[in-house]
Amino acid sequence: GEKLDTGLQKTKKTWSERWNAFMANFRSVDEDFFDDLEETLIGADVGAQTALQLTDELRDEVKLQNAKSKQEISEVIIDKLVDLYRSQGVNEDASMHFAPEGPTVILLVGVNGVGKTTTIGKLSAYYKRAGKKVVLAAADTFRAGATEQLVAWGERNDIPVVTGSSKADPASVVFDGVKTAIDTQADILFVDTAGRLQNNVNLMQELSKMKRIITRELPNEPQEVLLTLDATTGQNAVQQAKLFKDSTDVTGIVLTKLDGTAKGGIVLPIRNELHLPVKWVGLGEKVTDIQPFEANDFAKSLFG
Numbered sequence: 340g341e342k343l344d345t346g347l348q349k350t351k352k353t354w355s356e357r358w359n360a361f362m363a364n365f366r367s368v369d370e371d372f373f374d375d376l377e378e379t380l381i382g383a384d385v386g387a388q389t390a391l392q393l394t395d396e397l398r399d400e401v402k403l404q405n406a407k408s409k410q411e412i413s414e415v416i417i418d419k420l421v422d423l424y425r426s427q428g429v430n431e432d433a434s435m436h437f438a439p440e441g442p443t444v445i446l447l448v449g450v451n452g453v454g455k456t457t458t459i460g461k462l463s464a465y466y467k468r469a470g471k472k473v474v475l476a477a478a479d480t481f482r483a484g485a486t487e488q489l490v491a492w493g494e495r496n497d498i499p500v501v502t503g504s505s506k507a508d509p510a511s512v513v514f515d516g517v518k519t520a521i522d523t524q525a526d527i528l529f530v531d532t533a534g535r536l537q538n539n540v541n542l543m544q545e546l547s548k549m550k551r552i553i554t555r556e557l558p559n560e561p562q563e564v565l566l567t568l569d570a571t572t573g574q575n576a577v578q579q580a581k582l583f584k585d586s587t588d589v590t591g592i593v594l595t596k597l598d599g600t601a602k603g604g605i606v607l608p609i610r611n612e613l614h615l616p617v618k619w620v621g622l623g624e625k626v627t628d629i630q631p632f633e634a635n636d637f638a639k640s641l642f643g
């Protein structure tokens with residue numbers, strides 16, 4: 340898509356600059372070559388573990404295909420990278436899950452500032468356009484302004500927002516949100532949560548309390564716990580994902596701010612090392628700047 344191409348421009352530019360610089364130095368396929376390749380991959384935010392794995396696989400592949408010339412080597416490597424982006428999609432479920440009956444609850448988790456509230460604004464409009472009845476719950480009662488921000492998104496999209504007082508127990512807002520969703524026969528309830536990560540135990544307790552309330556009032560667990568990650572933070576985002584994955588059952592990733600960064604390469608370690616499907620990508624601040632993640636399109640935009 341055009342929006343994805345535009346959103347990935349910075350990543351693509353940096354990636355091709357690094358790549359061209361690397362290949363400009365090409366002399367022959369020796370151990371130095373593979374060391375430099377590994378470093379180039381790390382520089383492209385692929386992460387150390389994934390870069391090492393890729394380099395090992397490429398060493399085998401180059402031998403297997405008996406690639407020698409600059410052109411041949413370049414083709415083998417790009418094919419392999421595109422493959423890695425794509426093949427992840429085969430074993431993962433990047434689709435959104437909906438409750439067979441009653442409202443579907445979608446929790447957004449992640450540290451402050453990654454774009455949870457904005458993502459709910461975008462996703463709620465997306466599903467409203469698709470004909471779904473949507474309700475929002477402002478359970479981030481911790482960050483000043485979070486509730487007002489969500490209410491503003493609700494007004495803009497004409498979607499009801501359930502709020503609590505500042506510093507109210509987030510679980511009570513979730514409770515009110517679930518009640519409203521049931522009473523108004525809504526299809527989807529989006530829950531904005533606070534992103535405190537200083538204390539893993541607190542986070543875990545707060546999230547499990549919310550989930551307990553949801554499962555008490557509705558027949559199912561929340562259908563989605565979407566971890567929002569800010570792509571501009573690169574490897575930090577991967578670290579955050581590890582912590583959240585240990586604290587709660589994350590069902591998928593929303594990768595935001597891809598438009599503002601050259602670090603789009605972090606899609607690979609997120610999927611390759613954490614085995615979490617990227618379900619959505621954020622490509623700007625406007626309501627329509629969000630897209631379902633599609634591995635093929637992503638690879639095509641980067642290498643096409």
Ligand code: GDP
Pocket residue numbers: 449450451452453454455456457458482488534595596597598599620621622623624628
């Ligand atoms: P929260 O604390 O996780 O709820 O984060 P917010 O939703 O308040 O977002 C923090 C900032 O990031 C805001 O200025 C948003 O406009 C901005 N933002 C969120 N998503 C995107 C995105 O995909 N692209 C860009 N460029 N900015 C974004």
